[in-house]
Amino acid sequence: MMLIMTRKGNYVLLCTLGGAISNMYAMLIARFKMFPEVKEKGMAAVPRLIAFTSEHSHFSLKKGAAALGIGTDSVILIKCDER
Numbered sequence: 001m002m003l004i005m006t007r008k009g010n011y012v013l014l015c016t017l018g019g020a021i022s023n024m025y026a027m028l029i030a031r032f033k034m035f036p037e038v039k040e041k042g043m044a045a046v047p048r049l050i051a052f053t054s055e056h057s058h059f060s061l062k063k064g065a066a067a068l069g070i071g072t073d074s075v076i077l078i079k080c081d082e083r
């Protein structure tokens with residue numbers, strides 16, 4: 001479940017079933033917020049996108065990147081210390 005703020009400042013509650021699809025929606029929404037033209041023009045209209053995430057993040061982020069046309073090589077896993 002995610003709470004999303006729209007461009008007009010309204011909030012939308014998005015209910016999803018499962019963590020993987022929620023992660024993909026989050027990537028989709030972040031991409032649309034930064035590059036709304038992707039909706040009509042596709043990935044060719046946006047610069048190469050890179051997702052930085054913890055090395056401990058769930059592998060579904062890579063699956064989401066694959067499904068969204070971002071590519072699994074564009075998901076950069078950041079090393080973390082014990083904290």
Ligand SMILES: Cc1ncc(COP(=O)(O)O)c(C=O)c1O
Pocket residue numbers: 017018019020021023058060
């Ligand atoms: C952070 C995180 N993301 C995604 C998932 C995948 O969830 P699901 O199997 O419900 O798609 C999990 C599952 O444990 C998770 O912990």
